[in-house]
Amino acid sequence: MELRQIVRRAITVRHNPAKRRVLQQCRFYATPTDSGSTAGAGAGASGQQGDIQAAAPITFTTNSDQFAAPRAELVQDRSRPRRTRRPDHAGGRDDHDQDLLLRRVRIVPASPSYFTATPEYMDNLLELSSLLRAHQTLPMLPPGQAPRVAWKTIDQYKTELAEPVRVKGYGMLIKLLRRLNHIHPSLMPAEVTEALEKYKRHSQPYMNAPKPIEVNEYGVSAAVGRRKSSSAKAYLVEGTGECMINGKRLSEYFGRLHDRESAVWALKSTQRLDKYNVWALAKGGGTTGQAEAITLAVAKALLAHEPDLKPALRRAGCVTRDPRRVERKKPGHLKARKMPTWVKR
Amino acid sequence: MILRSLVLRHGRRALPRPTTPLRQSWRRCYASQIERTYTNPLEDQLYVEGGPDATKAQAINNLPSRSEVAPDDTVAADWEFFRHQKAVTGDLGSALAPHYKPHELLSNPPKPSDITLELLMASQSHIGHSTSLWHPANAKYIFGVRGEQDPIHIISLDVTAAYLRRACKIVRGVTERGGLVLFVGTRDGQVGVVVKAAKMAKGCHLFTKWIPGSITNGEQILGKCRKKVVDHLDVEVEGFEDQLLQKAVLKPDLVVCLNLPENYILLHECALNNIPTIGIVDTDCNPTWVTYPIPANDDSLRCVQVIGGVLGRAGEEGQELRLHKAKNGIVDYQQNHRLEKPKEKEEEDGGEERSRGGRMLRAGDE
Numbered sequence: 001m002e003l004r005q006i007v008r009r010a011i012t013v014r015h016n017p018a019k020r021r022v023l024q025q026c027r028f029y030a031t032p033t034d035s036g037s038t039a040g041a042g043a044g045a046s047g048q049q050g051d052i053q054a055a056a057p058i059t060f061t062t063n064s065d066q067f068a069a070p071r072a073e074l075v076q077d078r079s080r081p082r083r084t085r086r087p088d089h090a091g092g093r094d095d096h097d098q099d100l101l102l103r104r105v106r107i108v109p110a111s112p113s114y115f116t117a118t119p120e121y122m123d124n125l126l127e128l129s130s131l132l133r134a135h136q137t138l139p140m141l142p143p144g145q146a147p148r149v150a151w152k153t154i155d156q157y158k159t160e161l162a163e164p165v166r167v168k169g170y171g172m173l174i175k176l177l178r179r180l181n182h183i184h185p186s187l188m189p190a191e192v193t194e195a196l197e198k199y200k201r202h203s204q205p206y207m208n209a210p211k212p213i214e215v216n217e218y219g220v221s222a223a224v225g226r227r228k229s230s231s232a233k234a235y236l237v238e239g240t241g242e243c244m245i246n247g248k249r250l251s252e253y254f255g256r257l258h259d260r261e262s263a264v265w266a267l268k269s270t271q272r273l274d275k276y277n278v279w280a281l282a283k284g285g286g287t288t289g290q291a292e293a294i295t296l297a298v299a300k301a302l303l304a305h306e307p308d309l310k311p312a313l314r315r316a317g318c319v320t321r322d323p324r325r326v327e328r329k330k331p332g333h334l335k336a337r338k339m340p341t342w343v344k345r
Numbered sequence: 346m347i348l349r350s351l352v353l354r355h356g357r358r359a360l361p362r363p364t365t366p367l368r369q370s371w372r373r374c375y376a377s378q379i380e381r382t383y384t385n386p387l388e389d390q391l392y393v394e395g396g397p398d399a400t401k402a403q404a405i406n407n408l409p410s411r412s413e414v415a416p417d418d419t420v421a422a423d424w425e426f427f428r429h430q431k432a433v434t435g436d437l438g439s440a441l442a443p444h445y446k447p448h449e450l451l452s453n454p455p456k457p458s459d460i461t462l463e464l465l466m467a468s469q470s471h472i473g474h475s476t477s478l479w480h481p482a483n484a485k486y487i488f489g490v491r492g493e494q495d496p497i498h499i500i501s502l503d504v505t506a507a508y509l510r511r512a513c514k515i516v517r518g519v520t521e522r523g524g525l526v527l528f529v530g531t532r533d534g535q536v537g538v539v540v541k542a543a544k545m546a547k548g549c550h551l552f553t554k555w556i557p558g559s560i561t562n563g564e565q566i567l568g569k570c571r572k573k574v575v576d577h578l579d580v581e582v583e584g585f586e587d588q589l590l591q592k593a594v595l596k597p598d599l600v601v602c603l604n605l606p607e608n609y610i611l612l613h614e615c616a617l618n619n620i621p622t623i624g625i626v627d628t629d630c631n632p633t634w635v636t637y638p639i640p641a642n643d644d645s646l647r648c649v650q651v652i653g654g655v656l657g658r659a660g661e662e663g664q665e666l667r668l669h670k671a672k673n674g675i676v677d678y679q680q681n682h683r684l685e686k687p688k689e690k691e692e693e694d695g696g697e698e699r700s701r702g703g704r705m706l707r708a709g710d711e
Contacts, residue, residue, distance in 0.1 A: 098686045105582055106523055106680040109595055110571035112540075112549050115527055117556050119570050126540060139420050162569065186421040 002056075118163040125169075128176040131195055139184045146182045148206040151199050173199070213304040221304035225296025227322055230285030234297035236305065239277030245294065246281060259291035266299035269316035270309050276302070296321060450647065451537045454545075454654025457513040457662070462502045470505055470641040470648040473498035473628035483628050486640035498628040500640050508639045509652060512623045513659035515637055516599065520546055520663030522678040523577075524598035527551060529611060530653065532604045534646050538653035539603065546660020547579070549597065560614040563594035570594070574684065577671040584687030592682070596620060601656055603649050605630040625652055 109115075113122035152160075154170045177199055180192050215221045222235045243264060245253040254260045263280075267273045278298055282290040299318035303310055313319050327336035334340055445467070455464060465471065473479070473487065476496045488501035519526055526548035530539040536552040543550035559566050572595060574585040600615050602608050602624040612634045615622045624635035625643040632638040642648045670677070 101576065101582070102684060102686065103679055104577040104676050105574050105585075105682070105684065106576075107572050107589065107592060107595065107682050107684070108525065108575055109549060110573045112543050113551075114549050114567065114570050114572075114595065115551050115555075115559055115597070116553055117559065117566050117570065122553075139424055184420050184424075186418065187424055 118161075118165055118169070120161045121163050121165045121169060121173075125173055125176070128173065128180065128195065131192055132176055132180055135180075135183060135189055135192060138187050138189075140182045141184055143182075146178075147185070149177075149181055149196070150201045150204050150206060151177055152201055156201070157199075213300055215304050221301040223297045223300035223304070225293045225298070225300060225321075227292040227296060228285045228289035228325065230282060230289035230293040232280055232282040232290060232293035232297045234278055234280040234294055234301050236298060236301035237277045237279075238275060238305070241274040241277065243278040244280070245278075245290075254287060254291060256287060259287050262288075262291040263294040264298065265295050265316065266302055266313060266318040269318070270302070270312055272302065272306075276305075292322070447647070450650040450654055451541055454538075454541065454658055455651060456658045457510065457517075457655055460506050460509055460513075460655060462506060464651060465502045465505055465509075465641070465648075468648040468651045469645045470651065471500045471502050472642045472645065473500050478629040480629055480631050482632050483626065483630070483640065486626070486632075486638075487628060500628065500642065505639065505641050508637070509641075509655060512601075512637050512639055512656060515621070515623065516546065516601070516656050516659040517663035517666075519599045520548070520660045521667045523667060523680065525549065525595065526599045526601060526660055527597035528601045528603070528653065528657070529555065529608060530603035530649065531555070531607055532649075535603055535649060535653075538650045538657075542601070542653045542657030542660070545657035547664050548660060555608055555611040557610045558614070560596055560618050560620070563596070567594040577676045578668065585684055588684055588687075592684075599623065601653070602635065603653055604643055605634055609634065623656070625649065 109119070111119035111123050113119040113126070116122045151174055154165065154167060157170060157173075158165050177196060180196060183189075183192060213221055213223050218237075220235050220237050222233060224231060224233050226232070243250040245263065250260050250263060254263060261268065264273060264278065267276055267278070278294075280294050280297060282294055284290075285293070295318055299313050303313065303319075310319065329336055332339075471488070474497060476490055476498055479487075479498055483498075486500055486504045488499045490496045491499050516526060526543075526546045527550075528539045528542045528546070528548060529551045530536075531552060531554060539550045539552045542548075556566050572589050572592065574582045574589065576582050596618060597615075597620060600611065600620055600622045602612060602622060605612070605624045605626060606629075612622055612624070616634075621637065622635040623637045623639065624630075625641050625648075626632045626635065626638040627641070627643045630643070632640075639652060641652055
């Protein structure tokens, strides 16, 4: 108790600038004998000790936690920077507050995952797994029925976080995201939706739906077809069976009979050759590519007029885009696969 | 590509030849035939897609795509009904006697005051390794040997309890003085307990491999991880960001390791940096790797959860004590961080002073 009183008095005295310097010397000698000296200032300044007194009796307690309790209330502060006197009182007060703050602040990690070296990634992973644990029992959509989402690629994610995230680690994150995405949409919690938003790519390619091909007010339907490196746009109107390609007639444009037949194969196979007029623009590639690009374009345009023909056109091989392109040439080969002639020595 | 018969494709002479119906390829069919042969067997079902009285065309255009599955309203209703049923009928039937619920070790871990030999025994913390695998330094923690065929060591639970209580006091003391406790458990299934303990003790967790050098070469490995400055009430203080970039990376003040054998490098680094360590020491571990060993079974997840939970609770107590004191204005610890006052303020003050001085000078001149 006595020690505590002295400390309290010392703290109040310290704020008086006149007595401060004097007190600084005696601050370190807080012994029981100091209690005899009045106000601690005069005796401390001269370095004298008062009358010799008996030490306070030692009391024993049975409290098992007696050593766990902090023993010093006032901690010496030698590392504190020297205070400079300011003429302005308000400034000095501010300075004092700042000092007090500096003595109280600590530097701590911003994230509990600090020592994993990828703290933000780990926090994300823990956040998602706790979300999943919370909503694990909610009904799910059957596999493959969930709305398709393009998640951020690992490179995008790494750039955003500026952390060395590994492929395996990102795979774990994506697995959690997919599982959360499979929660039934009618019961999807708001927090999950919010959390998933963070990991979605800005542009969602799966949201792009092709614009349906329609017959316009003039009775024309237009469609694009591609094959090899050619592309063609065909305009189809009900008519008498005329066919113009790049401003020429079919027989003028294609020298080969097979190509002529290919170009209008969609109409011919469905016996509509004399019922529609075709006006097509073809560019790129060779004759075969252009002819079969026109086939696809005409077939798509025809489907806009008569959707029922789809199975027939499919069987005639007019609906599917042929994805094959010229195979690239490889080093060490003469062409895509051809090897130079090999001679023994 | 349009596939037609090879003869047609490659033989010029083939084209003028009339294609007889008999020789016709199956691919090459005319619409007349199609209309004759093609009848939709699913007529009734398919046209529902376009609406109640839709044409074929509408129906085909409206075929469902993958992304627009109609949300089934009954699922939500069923789920609500299920939850209602569960709430109403859940507590029917026989009364359950108190029993072990595995999740409770994580959701509500035991406190240091709950440490009993019964709890330790129930969590199988006394089971050691095969006697042939033992580390002789553990002799004083070993109670005896069990079994004739495959003898195993039995750890003395008195010692375990005593050492665990001691470890609790250490964790509590460190957290009470604002120290940073790192909980490490890198085995499968230890994520939960490590994260929970770190959350309670407001420390850090590590459940993946310790990156060697995170303490001894921290600048390279943890240099980019964000730090912050907090005051005695754990409120973040702004204005030190530019200084923080210059500061050294942080080191833990205490490391609690739940699986010793896999973390030798971590413990070695701690020893090099005078960081005290607490660890679960099984009978095959070397107790000199850690400062404060807790002899127990580190292969039992339940035992690890008990010990990790108790230490986390101890940290929680320490933090509570510290915050309680901080609210009363007592801060009996100080971190030697060597931070300076935020710069902008200092510059402003300096500017004011300079301008005031200048004004005074001018006044004197006049």
